Amino acid sequence: MACVHFEYLQKRIDALKAKFVQAQLEEENREPLSYIPDTDSLAAFRLLAHAEIEDYLERKATQGLSRIESDFSGGRKAIRECIDILVVALTLIDTLKQMPRLESPHWESDVARTIKHARDSVRENNGIKEYSFARLAVFAGKMPDEIDNALVASLTSYGSSRGDVAHQSAARVTTILAPSAEAKAVDDILKQLEGYFS
Template sequence: MSVPDPLVTALEARINELINKFIQDQINDEQAEPLTYTPDPDKLAAFRLLAHAELEEFIETKAKHSLIAKRQTITAGNFKTREHPEIFAISNILDYKLPTEHPFDTAKFLKSIEDLIKAAERTISDNNGIKASSFQKLSIFSGKMIDEIDETLAASLSSYGKFRGDVAHKSASRVSNFLAPSIEAKSAVDLVAGLKLFFAAPAQQPNGTAN
């Protein structure tokens, strides 16, 4: 039996808390008077902004934790490239060349990986939003390979990020793309479920077998 991911558990709890605080009364009104109810745009805007922030922080934290684990492996003297092929995926997406010339210098290589990890951490610090390109980078920092990225989930996150941008840059009273409260809540819940499934999927080892 797999151990629940505490980050996922915390994210699920937080999104449910936001639904109860900002959306549940709106959902109740929607269900009671589906044709005549009037939604509160401020509550819908607050929910969308805060839910987006929670999703973004979750994805960034998964990446940070993975990079910290790699640094600890290097410090302990146990780093093997065969066990961490994602290092080359990270170097590729950051356009950072690792020293692999002959004769191979292990110390130089490990120092370059440390520099690469620092570059990835700076990328996380500079991240803004959950658009597909950001999700791809952060997923690779988290240990995923390029062909393991869930493009449907990436597109859904990107769409949600656009909706967040619409709310962030104008008055809630002038936002025209609010969804029904029940759909606003379901959109966030579905993204959490998608992220939970995505990060629970085992990474593939070089021989094609799963962890």
């Protein structure tokens, strides 16, 4: 079954391409040697595509946390039956003042506190680069050893290129590519995300 979040992401990227890239793609194909890209449109596409990818990852993480919470409240009370909560807690160790007392008699309140911290972490997320992606992927249900290094590299590179257009005039950005390359970079990330989370 297709992920509703991914379907939405694909629709949004298609709409952004139609609005900011399609006319430029046609022009690039007509005059490949003399074509001069509209850097403002390509910068807008990059910024908005990045925002959609980030939103997708945050929604996947929130969905995963809800599943973990539901598993626990559905009767899975032992760590062995709900190992995901321990992995989430370990992922949050940097942001928690103390490790949840998962072996204590306060297990239920510790799970609730861990899920709350994880949800706060998703709300405060800023970006799609390595650490952000790894944390969101774990919250979505991946184990730390299942993090896809090729996808991490693609997202980190795209996150850095987004920073180029977010912090200076599009006219000064040297990393803006041809419309075909800008569209392909996003399409490649979407293929990787779809494969990773399917």
